[in-house]
Structures are given as structure tokens and as C-alpha cells.
Amino acid sequence: MIIAIDGPSGAGKSTVAKLLSKKLNFEYIDTGAMYRALALKARMCRIEVCAENEGEIDKMLKTTSVDYSNSCIYLDNVNVESSIRAEDISIGASKISALKNVRTRMVELQRKIAENKDVVLDGRDIGTKVFPDADFKFFITASEQTRAERRYRQIEASGKTADFSNVLADLKQRDINDTTRENSPLRMAEDAILIDTTDMDIVETVEAISRIIGGSNVL
Ligand code: C5P
Numbered sequence: 001m002i003i004a005i006d007g008p009s010g011a012g013k014s015t016v017a018k019l020l021s022k023k024l025n026f027e028y029i030d031t032g033a034m035y036r037a038l039a040l041k042a043r044m045c046r047i048e049v050c051a052e053n054e055g056e057i058d059k060m061l062k063t064t065s066v067d068y069s070n071s072c073i074y075l076d077n078v079n080v081e082s083s084i085r086a087e088d089i090s091i092g093a094s095k096i097s098a099l100k101n102v103r104t105r106m107v108e109l110q111r112k113i114a115e116n117k118d119v120v121l122d123g124r125d126i127g128t129k130v131f132p133d134a135d136f137k138f139f140i141t142a143s144e145q146t147r148a149e150r151r152y153r154q155i156e157a158s159g160k161t162a163d164f165s166n167v168l169a170d171l172k173q174r175d176i177n178d179t180t181r182e183n184s185p186l187r188m189a190e191d192a193i194l195i196d197t198t199d200m201d202i203v204e205t206v207e208a209i210s211r212i213i214g215g216s217n218v219l
Pocket of ligand 1: 009010031032033035036090093094095097122123124125126174177178
């Protein structure tokens with residue numbers, strides 16, 4: 001069974017998807033982590049992510065392995081979970097994920113990793129592109145201000161300092177990148193269920209989704 005959770009940055013998708021997968025005893029795949037790993041690799045190779053460097057990025061892609069298993073992201077067989085959450089990697093991921101060959105490769109990988117499994121995947125294009133026939137599709141969103149505040153608190157909780165106006169500006173930029181790119185722009189699938197979490201906490205969100213899944217008699 002495939003449960004697709006899409007939505008903009010900072011909407012709480014990954015926390016919700018993780019909790020939901022635990023509750024259902026499903027695997028969890030954080031597809032954003034896969035793009036983040038590629039952004040990290042580009043930084044390690046000192047390749048600036050831009051359209052002019054697409055050829056170089058294609059070459060990098062051919063010699064790079066990305067995997068997601070047991071809720072951890074592996075880049076060239078090394079667990080890089082702790083290195084991919086920095087703000088510059090977020091922006092890098094947003095840029096690298098707009099490239100056609102990058103998307104083709106990651107979508108292929110995501111389908112392969114999820115093959116024959118019960119999985120909750122979160123991302124931007126799961127319900128529209130990766131698994132258009134997913135059993136359940138949710139589009140989780142929240143107001144821009146709320147999403148930026150959540151991201152800000154997350155950074156502070158990790159022991160780092162952040163400037164709220166920068167966090168908000170980065171979030172807005174990523175929204176623009178994600179929704180206006182040519183390849184698989186972020187949009188809600190026609191058959192997805194919209195969940196606005198502006199006034200909901202994580203537990204309420206997971207409960208709302210669980211009720212919908214449970215009420216469907218599919219599980
Ligand atoms: O979800 P997360 O913020 O970790 O994703 C990082 C970036 O990767 C996003 O800003 C988005 O540009 C890109 N992404 C994507 N498609 C996905 C998941 C993430 O384009 N399925």
C-alpha cells in the first residue's frame with residue numbers, strides 16, 4: 001500500500017509521515033532527503049547548482065549512489081542524515097530537484113525502494129508523479145507564517161541560531177522554486193485530500209489522517 005503525503009516546505013509532512021508510518025507499521029521514505037543528499041554531494045564536489053552546470057551534475061549523478069532505508073539517507077553508502085538539514089542544503093536541494101535528469105533518476109529510485117512494500121512517502125510530487133495511483137493521497141499545508149515559525153523553532157531546537165526573517169525568506173524562495181519549476185512542479189493532485197494544519201498540531205494531524213484511512217476500510 002502506498003500513502004502519499006505532499007505539500008510545501010515546513011508544513012509538517014515529514015513529522016506526520018514518520019508518526020503515521022510507525023502507527024501503521026509501514027516503511028517511511030523521505031524523498032526530500034534524497035534531493036538533499038544530491039545537493040550535499042554537489043557541494044562536496046564544488047559544483048554550483050545552476051542550469052549551466054547541468055552537464056557536470058549529470059556526470060555526478062551517474063557516479064553517485066543515493067539510498068533510503070530504515071529511515072536514514074545514504075549517500076555513496078554513508079549515512080548523511082546529520083549533514084543534510086542545513087539551510088544552504090535546503091536551498092541546494094530545491095535547485096537541484098528542478099533538473100530534469102535528477103528528477104527522472106530520483107523518481108525511478110523512489111519507485112524501486114517502495115516496490116512491494118507498505119510505505120508512507122513524503123515529498124512534492126508523490127501523488128502527482130511518483131505514485132499517481134497511490135492508495136491515499138494527502139496534501140498537507142499551512143500558512144506561510146506558520147510554516148516559517150515551525151522551521152524556525154526546529155532550527156533553534158537543534159541548538160543552532162536562526163534569523164526569523166531569513167527563515168521566512170528561504171521558505172518563500174523554496175515555495176517559488178518548487179511551484180514554478182518546469183519539471184513536476186509542486187501542486188495538489190486532483191484526488192488528494194487537503195489538510196490545512198495552520199491550527200492543528202502534529203497529533204491532531206496524524207489522527208485526522210488515520211481516521212480517513214481507517215474509515216476507508218482499506219486497512
Ligand atoms: O522535503 P524537504 O524540504 O526535505 O525537500 C527538500 C527539497 O527537495 C524541496 O524544497 C524540494 O525542492 C525538493 N523535493 C522535490 N520533490 C520531492 C521532495 C523534495 O522536489 N519529492
